[in-house]
Amino acid sequence: MATASPERPLLQSAIAIVAGIGLGAGGLLLGFLLTAVVGAVLVYGLGLTVSPALSIVLGLVFVQGIGCGGVAFAYRGARPRIAPPVRSRLGLSGDGPTFDIPASMPSLRDLLVVAGGYGTALVGAIVGSAVLSSLQVDTGTNRAAEIGMQNPEVLLVLIPASFLLIGPGEELLFRGVVQGRIREVFDPIPGVVLPSVVFAGLHWVALSGGSPLGNLAALGVLLVPAHVFGAAYEYTGNIVVPSLIHGAYNATLFTLLYVVVRFGDQLPQSALLA
Known part of the structure; x- marks a missing residue:
């Protein structure tokens, strides 16, 4: 991954952070808008009832699929045409570093990183959930998990979707694009930390209910898996690796939630879905 150049570093750093936040928020916003429009067409245009499932x-297809994945691929394709005129207008020389989202079949080393990252993210979520419970703060519930609690069959859709859409879509956007863009001008540690904060912070819109302090605490715990995803991408340079970790992490939480909803009487900390 590229590192910062000495040419106007403060300007480059500010642009990278703003661009990263804008791309991450823009991908989610596009997905939410498309979901709302299609939902409105189905309800008011076709007279259909939109079930929880x-x-x-719709959310999976338009938020994770088109919003996250679509924006990531669009930025990757448009970057060579966008960068030169923007850099010229800002007084920066050259066309800037070549941007790509590297992806390949995982090697044995990559698979070991997937296994280690998955375990670390899951243990972090469990410990974080225990800490939140001890603090007795009012945390919100992830909206997808909330629907799953009321309609357990929806969780059976979310489990495979974690691998097929949620993990790949969000990782393409937040690691491939947001982290890739920020990493162009920052060293590895801030290059992982800053995108992780953006990723966790934007999950605020996915929480339903809870107090501001409780939701902030829940997002703080979400920083653990976020940093795992980012570190895995930084270390391997392969977007497939954090996508698999993310998918396995979410699939496990959805599976546990399904088991508890169907067969138990206590719910796990569902605000920690990434």
Whole structure:
């Protein structure tokens, strides 16, 4: 990954952070808008009833699929045409570093990173959940998990979708694009930390209910898996690796939630879904 150049570093750093936040928020916003428009067409245009399962499917397709994945691929394709005129207008020389989102079949080393990252993220979530419970703060519930609690069959859709859409889509956007863009001008540690903060912070919109302090604490715990995803991408340079970790992490939480909803009487900390 590229590192910062000495040419106007403060300007480059500010642009990278603003661009990263804008791209991450823009991808989610596009997905939410498309979901709302399609939902409105189905309800008011076609007179259909949008079931909980259908609302989840729409969100997966338009938020994680088109919003996250689509924006990531669009930025990757448009970057060579966008960068030169922007750099010229800002008084920066050259066309800037070549941007790409490297992806390849995982090697044995990559698979070991997936296994280690998955375990670390999951242990972090469990410990974080215990800490939140001890603090007795009012945390919100992830909206997808909330629907799953009321309609357990929806969780059976979310489990495979974690690998097929949620993990790949969000990682393409937040690690591939946001972290890739920020990493162009920052060293590895801030290059992982800053995108992780953006990733966790934007999950605020996915929480339903809870107090501001409780939701802030929940997002603080979400920084643990976020840093794991980012560190895995930094170390391997392969977007498939954090996508697999993310997918396995979410699939496990959805599976545990399904088991508890169907067969138990206490719910796990569902605000920690990434």
